[in-house]
Amino acid sequence: MSTCNRILKPGDYIQKEVFVARFCRKAFVGLVILALLGGSISIWGCGKTGSSTPGSSTPIKIVLSAPFTGTGSALGEWCEKGARLAVDEINASGGVKGASFDLITYDDASDASTAATIIRRAISSDKAVAIFGPNMSGAVLGVNTLAQQAKVPMLVGATATSLRYDKTKNDYLFRIKTDDGVKGAELVKYVVEVLKAKKPGIIVGSDSYCTSGLADLKQDFDTYGIKIVDIENMKEGDKDVTAQVTKLKKAGIDVLIGMTHEPEGAVVMLKVRELKLTVPCIGESAWGVPMFTDLAGDAAIGVISLQVLNLADPDPRVQKFVDAYTAKWGTEPSDPANCYYDGVYLLKKAIEMAGSTDGVKIDEALKTVEYTGVQGLMKCDALHNFTNTCYISQFNGKTWDILSKIP
Amino acid sequence: MVLSNLLQNIIGGVSVGATYGLIGLGVVFLWQSIERINFANISSAMIAAYLFYTFYAQLHLPFFISLVASIAIIAVYGLLLRYLLFEPINHHGGGELEFVVATVMLSTFWLSAIKAFYGGVPRPFPPVFGEATSFVRIGSVSIPFVYFSVFFVVLVLICALYLLLWKTMIGKMLRATAQNKETASLMGINVNMTTSLAFMLATTIVGIGGILLAPTYFVSLDLGAGPIGVKGFASAIMGGMINPFGTIVGGITIGLVENFSALFISSVYKDVISFVILVVVIIWKPRGIFNWTTKED
Numbered sequence: 001m002s003t004c005n006r007i008l009k010p011g012d013y014i015q016k017e018v019f020v021a022r023f024c025r026k027a028f029v030g031l032v033i034l035a036l037l038g039g040s041i042s043i044w045g046c047g048k049t050g051s052s053t054p055g056s057s058t059p060i061k062i063v064l065s066a067p068f069t070g071t072g073s074a075l076g077e078w079c080e081k082g083a084r085l086a087v088d089e090i091n092a093s094g095g096v097k098g099a100s101f102d103l104i105t106y107d108d109a110s111d112a113s114t115a116a117t118i119i120r121r122a123i124s125s126d127k128a129v130a131i132f133g134p135n136m137s138g139a140v141l142g143v144n145t146l147a148q149q150a151k152v153p154m155l156v157g158a159t160a161t162s163l164r165y166d167k168t169k170n171d172y173l174f175r176i177k178t179d180d181g182v183k184g185a186e187l188v189k190y191v192v193e194v195l196k197a198k199k200p201g202i203i204v205g206s207d208s209y210c211t212s213g214l215a216d217l218k219q220d221f222d223t224y225g226i227k228i229v230d231i232e233n234m235k236e237g238d239k240d241v242t243a244q245v246t247k248l249k250k251a252g253i254d255v256l257i258g259m260t261h262e263p264e265g266a267v268v269m270l271k272v273r274e275l276k277l278t279v280p281c282i283g284e285s286a287w288g289v290p291m292f293t294d295l296a297g298d299a300a301i302g303v304i305s306l307q308v309l310n311l312a313d314p315d316p317r318v319q320k321f322v323d324a325y326t327a328k329w330g331t332e333p334s335d336p337a338n339c340y341y342d343g344v345y346l347l348k349k350a351i352e353m354a355g356s357t358d359g360v361k362i363d364e365a366l367k368t369v370e371y372t373g374v375q376g377l378m379k380c381d382a383l384h385n386f387t388n389t390c391y392i393s394q395f396n397g398k399t400w401d402i403l404s405k406i407p
Numbered sequence: 408m409v410l411s412n413l414l415q416n417i418i419g420g421v422s423v424g425a426t427y428g429l430i431g432l433g434v435v436f437l438w439q440s441i442e443r444i445n446f447a448n449i450s451s452a453m454i455a456a457y458l459f460y461t462f463y464a465q466l467h468l469p470f471f472i473s474l475v476a477s478i479a480i481i482a483v484y485g486l487l488l489r490y491l492l493f494e495p496i497n498h499h500g501g502g503e504l505e506f507v508v509a510t511v512m513l514s515t516f517w518l519s520a521i522k523a524f525y526g527g528v529p530r531p532f533p534p535v536f537g538e539a540t541s542f543v544r545i546g547s548v549s550i551p552f553v554y555f556s557v558f559f560v561v562l563v564l565i566c567a568l569y570l571l572l573w574k575t576m577i578g579k580m581l582r583a584t585a586q587n588k589e590t591a592s593l594m595g596i597n598v599n600m601t602t603s604l605a606f607m608l609a610t611t612i613v614g615i616g617g618i619l620l621a622p623t624y625f626v627s628l629d630l631g632a633g634p635i636g637v638k639g640f641a642s643a644i645m646g647g648m649i650n651p652f653g654t655i656v657g658g659i660t661i662g663l664v665e666n667f668s669a670l671f672i673s674s675v676y677k678d679v680i681s682f683v684i685l686v687v688v689i690i691w692k693p694r695g696i697f698n699w700t701t702k703e704d
Contacts, residue, residue, distance in 0.1 A: 067527075068526065068527060069522050069526075069527035069628075070527065073526065073527030073528050074528050076527075077526075077528075235678070237629050237633050237634070239423070239623045239624050239629070240419055240420075240423050240623070240665070240666065242415060242416050242419035242420075242666055242669075242670075243416055243666050243667075243668075243669030243670035243677075244669060246412045246415060246416065246670060247670070250409075250412065263529050263625060263627070263629075266625075270539050270540070270551075273540050273542075274540075274542055274549055274551055275415065275549065276549060291528060291529070294530075294531050295529060295530075295531050295625055297531065297538075297539055297540060298538070298539075298540045299539065299540050
């Protein structure tokens with residue numbers, strides 16, 4: 001009987017063969033899926049580890065939660081590279097009392113719930129002795145109590161005034177970058193005393209950094225008895241502000257203050273140049289970084305901005321940091337790389353002073369330690385801020401000219 | 408309100424709105440072809456913009472080659488969408504819901520993939536349509552040169568679409584298939600070919616829309632997420648999901664409503680007002696403001 005004439009019946013040997021083949025195929029597929037699942041869980045669970053030169057003791061784990069995606073995505077790379085530069089320098093010179101730092105980095109996507117997952121992991125799984133970040137104020141607001149409950153110091157580059165100690169009452173939260181309230185006061189002082197403006201207009205973004213900054217600006221203008229003539233709002237991601245800039249122009253403002261993130265700042269300046277709003281434009285520190293000038297292009301020429309790092313500062317500590325960063329990463333640094341660089345050195349000094357990696361002892365040491373870094377003398381004040389250094393600078397098309405340095 | 412301010416806002420609204428309309432066209436073409444909504448429609452815009460950026464700004468290929476390569480890849484992507492997503496779902500008995508879920512996941516996949524490859528930082532679009540700071544001044548009204556270029560390209564595209572759909576045999580076949588697939592098949596039209604063409608056209612038009620939007624939106628993840636995709640859908644709905652030109656007009660309407668909401672009412676409520684008006688239009692004219700047929704017709 002030829003094969004093509006054979007009729008399959010139950011119990012036929014060929015049917016059994018087919019059954020076995022199908023079972024093996026399914027089992028193989030199942031094993032592959034399990035392997036992939038296990039692999040992806042372990043990859044997801046890893047984070048990025050920057051292993052230092054092994055010291056004679058157990059490495060001291062520190063976690064960095066930074067925004068590589070989301071609203072603050074421009075900043076994550078700077079945070080990590082600044083921190084890692086410091087970690088590598090410290091480890092190369094013998095570490096902290098013989099133990100090296102092990103920096104683990106996670107992307108918090110500028111999101112509070114993602115940051116919460118990271119902080120819990122840093123505390124329970126990574127057993128970090130300190131946490132750097134999150135860098136975005138909204139994320140810090142959502143997670144700083146976790147650090148307090150776990151008694152693990154949290155050093156952040158987030159600058160909203162709502163994170164000051166008198167508001168959070170969090171003994172374990174410290175700021176390594178100048179507070180928005182300080183920067184805002186200097187901005188208003190410059191606008192009133194140098195630019196002699198009397199009819200300011202503000203364009204403001206919608207997230208907590210922007211709205212908190214606006215509240216500070218309003219208070220600061222009140223102290224000078226100056227009324228803000230017009231405030232226009234935009235949302236993160238808005239790409240057309242024709243109506244807003246038209247209204248600002250119609251209001252007759254004599255200075256435009258930008259309280260937005262970098263891409264929104266670029267959108268504003270492009271529209272300002274298009275509509276020929278020829279008043280001085282001054283932005284909060286998000287306007288003083290490369291992402292803003294890259295996106296705004298020639299529209300950024302003449303813009304004044306607050307900055308927390310200016311590469312042209314002749315201070316030897318600043319130049320040493322700029323040279324070291326450029327040599328290691330091949331690009332010049334930007335805010336907040338200097339903040340996290342200083343922060344890691346600050347932590348090193350605190351651990352040495354405490355003589356321990358216990359969170360409570362490090363926290364006590366942080367409250368009294370002094371360190372002179374890229375941002376000058378850093379010492380914890382009553383608001384748990386370590387620094388009040390900032391610059392007011394003007395973009396000339398290529399670099400930022402320093403108009404004044406505070407303090 | 409000074410006339411120049413009104414004109415400025417009209418120009419801004421029309422320029423951005425026309426590109427919303429292009430995004431909406433991708434929805435319309437696919438709906439007409441397979442009666443499915445592709446929730447990854449806007450991803451084509453983002454992919455095309457990043458492709459062009461890669462070829463032109465990073466690999467320094469000539470403009471024309473970069474443009475043709477980007478459009479060709481996005482057209483092939485449309486074909487892959489049909490054969491790797493739509494057809495397998497159909498083959499396994501899946502329907503509208505399964506296609507919606509699959510395209511929602513696809514949209515998330517593309518956002519993650521672009522983030523992984525390029526990072527989340529927006530990049531400036533190369534000044535191929537004119538410098539961002541060069542303007543054409545007509546009296547007291549200044550128009551960025553980019554707007555002229557973008558609007559000119561949209562006009563050319565609309566004219567090309569009109570010629571394709573109404574003056575060519577392929578266009579006739581596409582329209583016939585969109586009207587009634589079974590009858591078109593009986594008439595000897597290769598429905599398989601027209602379906603593939605519809606998929607490719609959908610992603611290509613949206614991809615071109617993405618490249619045109621990139622000077623305004625920057626080369627960023629915003630092109631593949633957020634309100635812009637929703638505004639594309641809204642344009643398609645306002646056009647009745649039938650008429651491509653109605654979709655463009657729908658998009659322009661949305662652009663104008665946005666700008667005038669911000670100008671006359673408040674910039675805070677710009678999106679709220681635009682979408683409230685959209686909902687009112689949908690309730691009043693559910694078949695689109697340019698479709699005067701009723702359910703009984």
